[in-house]
Amino acid sequence: MKKFLNRRNAVLAMVVLIAAAFLGFKSGDDRNFQIAKNLEIFNSIVKELDMFYVDTIDPNKTIREGIDNMLYSLDPYTVYYPENDQDELEMMLKGSYGGIGSIIRYKPELKYTMIVEPYEGMPAAESGLKPGDLLLEIDGKDLKGNSDVSTLLRGQVNTSFKLKVKRPGVKDPLEFTIVRRSIQMPTIPYYAMMDNQVGYINLNSFSGNPSKDFKKAFLDLKKQGITSLVIDIRDNGGGLLEQAVEIANYFLPRGKVIVTTKGKVKQASSTYKTLREPLDLDIPIAVLVNSGTASASEILSGALQDLDRAVIIGNRTFGKGLVQVPRSLPYGGNMKVTTSKYYIPSGRCVQAIDYKHRNEDGSVGTIPDSLTSVFHTAAGREVRDGGGVTPDITIKQERLPNIVYYLLRDDLIFDYATDYCLKHPTIASAEDFKLTDADYEEFKKKVKAADFKYDQQSEKILKTLKEAAEFEGYMSEASDEFKALEKKLNHNLDRDLDYFSKDIKEILALEIVKRYYYKRGAIIEQLKGDKGMEEAVKVLTSPERYKEILTVPVAEKK
Template identity: 75%
Template sequence: MKKLLSKRITVSAVAVVAVIAFFSFKSGDDKNFQIAKNLNVFSAIVKELDMFYVDTLDPNKMVREGIDNMLYSLDPYTEYFPEEDQSELEQMIKGSFGGIGSYITYDTKLKRSVISEPFENTPAAKVGLKAGDILVEIDGKDLLGKNNAEVSQMLRGQAGTSFKLKVDRPNLKGTYTPLEFTIVRESIQNPSIPYASVLENHVGYINLSTFSGNPSKDFKKTFLDLKKKGATSLVIDLRNNGGGLLDEAVEIANYFLPRGKVIVTTKGKIKQASNSYKTLREPLDLDIPVAVLVNSATASASEILSGSLQDLDRAVVVGNRTFGKGLVQVPRSLPYGGTMKVTTSKYYIPSGRCVQAIDYKNRNEDGSVGAIPDSLTKIFHTAAGREVRDGGGVMPDIAVKQEKLPNILFYLVRDNLVFDYATQYCLKHPTIASPEKFELTASDYTDFKATVKKADFKYDQQSEKILKTLKEAAEFEGYMKDASDEFKALEKKLNHNLERDLDYFSKDIKRMITNEIVKRYYFQRGSLIQQLKDDNDLEAAIQILNNPAKYKEMLSVPAVAKK
């Protein structure tokens, strides 16, 4: 009896201690309690569903969707990468991956992936793969019906491993020639500077495509080389540069700014996430005039470089408003080989502004996020006193109107008509002129138009869609009876006319075809040379660099003082 009573007292004491611990934990740290509670609930739900749900569940898929939806509710950049997706994360950080070095696209008619652009000096280019090659088999596995993500995963692998690739190559007979290649994967490092040159009037030009890897080293070498070749001013092209490593942006800014300048400050919840990044070395050139080209795809580290040079009045920014990514992510290791790229801080450039444009904290009713309206942005000032704003990316000092591409071009690209024409063109022309000199002839464009007509090409015209909507509104509101004749006359004028549209929009269509052809022979470098031949942003940058007085005035006089 004493033993039983002793046991009961002991159990009761343990229970009391547990209850005291439970309530002290809850009252002492309610947030930790809520986390533990919800994790237990989540775990219980998964187990109950696995045991009792009417259909068989895939636990990996179910939990992954739960994780992705949880992270989606935070901000657009916090992501989970399981062990099998580590190569994707590594590519983001280092700018490299093990593979063949080629873009692929999916042909919906063939239900197969197609080589769209092999990179220069990579395994794809070395073995002779060409744009237009249809991917048939990898190591005997048929690729029919596999999407681009699946095929890309099969093409990638550890550097030094090999595989056999079967392709069907289009020929001049309108059929396909089967080919087989043995390809050894390499570490693919996308070039951080695909093109650099000295342009007219001694203007140096550097196209910087990424801040992943170690681009500052390449930039320094390229810049000094351009100066040796006679460059007396510089254009840094950051258009379509999605960013990369913050440290690399600071290092490149240091080339043009004095030692000890604060370039960017990060502020987060924990001490380790809050830092100040200064220029640590002596600059390469404090005096050379600099213009930076930006557009809506200029993001993250690109905005740190362009924004800091603007805030410190060291460069004129030209183009269109940048993307507006003012958040910093760091990788955090997780169990079972996973990694989470988590947003730990916001960054602030020298004027004190944060360029974050997406208001992810205030979501719409459908869960989507919108941009911070201009009316809610705040005014900051550059070192010279010029007004700049936060909350919407980096606004250029010289805004260049962006040309809108015609609707027909979207459909020509979507239906692979431009791509397929370029493939046939290359079969007929073993060589072409250099990118600087190559032009599509009138005869070539006539051939393209014939190809389009033969393909029974159909496309939607925006004017027809708008007119249809207007007619429906007029009928609903009772205006159609009186406006019937006017609508008929307008419909007649807006009649679908393929020949007319191919001629009317020939400039834009020719430009797209020319670019597609040139990169087949001269890769990305040739494509950039071709695009720069008719580039309004670059022209505006060259104009300001060639006008020292205007350049100096733009960087030194506050906008409020200009009359």
């Protein structure tokens, strides 16, 4: 016992000496030591693996995975881009890249990549590529089994290549010579004057220079005689913060603070104000948002809400209040790193997820409403932080039926649209197009012929309930009730195709119109019966209601 006490006292004495030694360091010196120590350990691990691991390791792959996991433990937006993977970063910053301009998708069951959506006016579309084309060869190289065809399609601007494709409905392969161009994604794919002199601008990105296109569209609409404006930024994932400030400036006085960034280092903290004279301070504005509205989109919508300049309509936005900047790394690499949080005019931050305080299992959750704080707009209206931008008018977000998800997953809607285009060289304008009952009957036949199977949530839940009832001993008493319920919930494809025909027809029409009129046509089709747009028109054509929404209720004034 005495020996144990002496040993314990010796250990305690050693711990005290070590603690005293470390306390002698300044906190900065200790931090530098910890970084240097762990870098040396990491370096040694890689060398030991390379020398002794049973199989030969790929240093690029192994270390890249280590880097990616390290960065992801911080947040999903801090990302490393090696020298040979700069296209995505360039796309985010400039909104452009060298390529053919098309969405593609690898089809595992066919082992080939397929053209999904060519962009209007881009090389893929101008060369004649169509959705459904399977990419067989590039410059004679067989693409079967290659799931990374995008790297072959992208390249230096003005370089050309030969592409062989297999087109549905065409017996022999087709060959195209395509010249790569700088692919600039359209930031304003559609704008128009709607009924009641309401202007509409669809803004789908803040990458590149969208403020220039937005200004041009708005001034054109003014010439056409609009008296109010809808800005649609639903599913706009953001981009450049400065572009959001520039567009906000079109409708706000010079000198207004739009956003403030606050970071650990001085250069990460800035205040962004409107620097120019506005285009229009009086036109009524409605902004359409949803859960896909994020980052720079939330700066624009949040600033217009905080300064009582627009009515926000839709669903609560995503809640990304973090700012990233690119940092150069050795050997041509770059890192997009989160350097600060941003705060909109009321002083609130819209960040919804607290990545710093994680659960024990490493997961993160959204900040509960009970922990958010109240802020006030310029007029004194209450707004909250910590969960995106809450709209002034909430539109119920409709969920797609389960059957639609499986029809999309199995490409039955995509394939029907491909067949439809083969039979119809032209269709009515996007505004006038309508899927007929005969068209839908033909689609139903194709679905049945494909032996389509899908999971019904009610069947899954019933199965789980039966298992629980059996485990708890209730099954014998409730067996008749379960049999009756099973009969009612019996899988009936005919019934579901009819019952959910409205939703399915809308998706079918959207896919078909997109084939002929690209993104612009898809937006026109989506606006038909759009509840958010309908609500925006109601508000903008009712000056009294518009003013009431942007004013503090009398009961709240002090």
